[in-house]
Amino acid sequence: MMLKYYYDLVSQPSRAIFLFLNKTKIPFKKCRVDLGKAAHKEEEYKAIHPFQQVPAIDDGGFKMIESVAILRYLCRAYPDHVADHWYPADVKQQARVDEYLEWQHAHIRFHGSMYFQHKWLLPKLSGEPPKQSSVDRFQAGLETALDHIETIWLKDRSFLAGDQITIADLLGVCEVLQPTMAGYDVFKDRAVLSKWFENVKGQVGPELDQANFVLNKIAANSAIQQAKL
Amino acid sequence: MMLKYYYDLVSQPSRAIFLFLNKTKIPFKKCRVDLGKAAHKEEEYKAIHPFQQVPAIDDGGFKMIESVAILRYLCRAYPDHVADHWYPADVKQQARVDEYLEWQHAHIRFHGSMYFQHKWLLPKLSGEPPKQSSVDRFQAGLETALDHIETIWLKDRSFLAGDQITIADLLGVCEVLQPTMAGYDVFKDRAVLSKWFENVKGQVGPELDQANFVLNKIAANSAIQQAKL
Structure with missing residues (x-):
């Protein structure tokens, strides 16, 4: 039974696993869960994901949640598809x-997600303007996290966990790009981050744009709106 | 060169690794970093932990941060000490x-820590009363997380990840107990959680009280203060 993958590309960990599955050519069945239509809130989806979120997998009856755990599982369960550099055995x-x-959970993911939600998603859903104090708070946290990625994680390294691309970079790139959907330019004045992004793009290739299709569309619209303000 | 362990038992992940090292009898050198005296903020500690937090390890020159990653590393690096059930090879x-x-990062850890900080730590440091709206918000998040531990993670299981004790239970028990230092009784009306706690105690034995020495002292004082209100 082929691996079933439940996802929506608007979610950053969904994009990371989508990217990984495409890149490693692990065969999988696309099961899109349309967050915009609240498909994750349908009662039957509870049997797949008890917290009713994305992403999730069903690997021949073995159901799993939590993107970081799923990435590790795929590395171990599909050794014929996954080159050692993605998650080194050493x-x-x-x-x-x-x-x-x-x-990353409590830093780039937390602040990047919250910035996106408060600046873009909640105002879109409610029709109300963003609450500036919340936006400012999460922007400050986001910027500290980006500083730490540049000065600590990427200190003397080409990739987040060493000199080869790993699953940390795939999740990393998807989290780092999330605030761009709310019009925030994460690469402005960030030479180290920009260089790393180029390194990741160089290794991943066209699968990156494929996973970022929705993100790039929303980011482009946000950039146009920012330019009009 | 013996493993050096940098910790303070007031920190929940510090307690989890302390418990694990004692329980598995991995030889280690205690390097206490006294948070109360801001020892983690001393410049030289940056060479151990770039974010100046606890816990951290130095295993013969290999320095590592992030408690969950450290627990996994210890399971792999010390196979002669670590029985398979702690982190099964399967x-x-x-x-x-x-x-x-x-x-656990964004749920029991996040809400339990923030409840403790806003209810107990920040008022103690500032001399100001707790900000009730923050306490209420994190208490609600904490209670949802405890509900999910009971109804999802412990559904049909004796331990958090199956029918045997694992590193998930050690970290879990340390996070679940954190709000007790702020006088919150996490076990009140929680039969499933209480049963699990008894299961963990039964497997861990006296090392649990040893790791919880500081926590139990602060929790007892908080309980007395609550009783006086």
């Missing part, structure tokens, strides 16, 4: 990948 | 452990 190299993946 | 069982460990 204990210390693997630890470096894990270290970033645990750090 | 791909699917390991995935269940990872799944909980990724979930």
